[in-house]
Amino acid sequence: MNHENTAPAPAETTRRDFLRKGLTLTAGAALMSTIPHVWAAGSDKPEKEEVRIGFIPLTDCASVVMASVMGFDKKYGIKIVPTKEASWAGVRDKLVNGELDAAHVLYGLIYGVQLGIGGPKKDMASLMTINNNGQGITLSNQLKDKGVTDGASLAKLVAKKEREYTFAQTFPTGTHAMWLYYWLAAQGINPFKDVKTIVVPPPQMVANMRVGNMDGFCVGEPWNQRAIIDKIGFSAATSQDIWVDHPEKVVGTTAEWVAKHPNTARAVIMAVLEASMWIDASAANRSKTAETIAAKAYVNTDVEVIRSRMIGQYENGLGKSWSDKNHMKFYNDGAVNFPYLSDGMWFMTQHKRWGLLKDHPDYLAVAKKVNQTALYKEAASQLKVPLPKSDMRESKLIDGVVWNGKDPAKYADGFKIKG
Numbered sequence: 313m314n315h316e317n318t319a320p321a322p323a324e325t326t327r328r329d330f331l332r333k334g335l336t337l338t339a340g341a342a343l344m345s346t347i348p349h350v351w352a353a354g355s356d357k358p359e360k361e362e363v364r365i366g367f368i369p370l371t372d373c374a375s376v377v378m379a380s381v382m383g384f385d386k387k388y389g390i391k392i393v394p395t396k397e398a399s400w401a402g403v404r405d406k407l408v409n410g411e412l413d414a415a416h417v418l419y420g421l422i423y424g425v426q427l428g429i430g431g432p433k434k435d436m437a438s439l440m441t442i443n444n445n446g447q448g449i450t451l452s453n454q455l456k457d458k459g460v461t462d463g464a465s466l467a468k469l470v471a472k473k474e475r476e477y478t479f480a481q482t483f484p485t486g487t488h489a490m491w492l493y494y495w496l497a498a499q500g501i502n503p504f505k506d507v508k509t510i511v512v513p514p515p516q517m518v519a520n521m522r523v524g525n526m527d528g529f530c531v532g533e534p535w536n537q538r539a540i541i542d543k544i545g546f547s548a549a550t551s552q553d554i555w556v557d558h559p560e561k562v563v564g565t566t567a568e569w570v571a572k573h574p575n576t577a578r579a580v581i582m583a584v585l586e587a588s589m590w591i592d593a594s595a596a597n598r599s600k601t602a603e604t605i606a607a608k609a610y611v612n613t614d615v616e617v618i619r620s621r622m623i624g625q626y627e628n629g630l631g632k633s634w635s636d637k638n639h640m641k642f643y644n645d646g647a648v649n650f651p652y653l654s655d656g657m658w659f660m661t662q663h664k665r666w667g668l669l670k671d672h673p674d675y676l677a678v679a680k681k682v683n684q685t686a687l688y689k690e691a692a693s694q695l696k697v698p699l700p701k702s703d704m705r706e707s708k709l710i711d712g713v714v715w716n717g718k719d720p721a722k723y724a725d726g727f728k729i730k731g
Contacts, residue, residue: 424485446640
């Protein structure tokens, strides 16, 4: 048998050596520069090269947008196409029916769909957490005129029962609903019995408050800052006041999509992770990000409205200004992005607390099903992103109650104020 033509050509040998050596590099930057070739050449090639990722006009869509704008996606063999959506209900529907491959989406929305309490029931997947912090509760200037400046004074006004007070959130099982309910309850206000709550899409919050449709709202930036600039409201609390470094948006998709496109899913995580690292790397990068996402195609508002709170410069509309070290974080040495099982479980405890869930689910089992920890660890390891020692974490919230995921049913049932 003639073996003369079976050896690889010199160019191929060089290529294989390059790939082999590339995989053994330990320096993060060097590794990142070689990975795209590996993904494109081997069995880990993304199954789908164009990935449609939905987003809502909010500051925390930044890492998805910048992954596309800065070309981080190309390094991993994909093209992210950010698609602007009008409401979280629209995002949900397009994820469920496959019009979107994935989305910048509310943590609690993914779990609501998984459990069949936030629309059609479907198995969902959370690939990674996009950001911590950076949401807020804004109250109207009409309440300020009645002497309300904080939660305690709001509770006194509500207790008078002069009229029904209305508060808006962005989706029934979403993050903003949970921050609003938790904050109101911490002030002694039952969000289901003492006040009325309604759903309003984030970009429409300011306009609705301007015409008097609600007395307060909970939403992501930049819409709290926009209300202050427009002189129609003031900040009563930030979401980091409620829970420092809380989970917020995730890269969400369906379990079915991940099963069909595991390599694409991994590539998406890596691209968004790299964008997250880039945004948090410097104030200049954050400033450039604000300039980019302020455009009409994305958030569609003034750059300064986004930039101020994005770099931690806060004002409350009552004359107070401060620098908040717990402002919106996208990376924070990887601490932001890991899909902690306890984070997913927390949203379910609140769904149970407020009567959205009739019975206790198997909290840990559901979280393990939804949060793609193994896939995330693969992607993070490739980028030398630090991983936590545990899939659970512990936090103390505004009311002093500690959450650690150890006994979710007891935790959910332990609140004095519930639905």
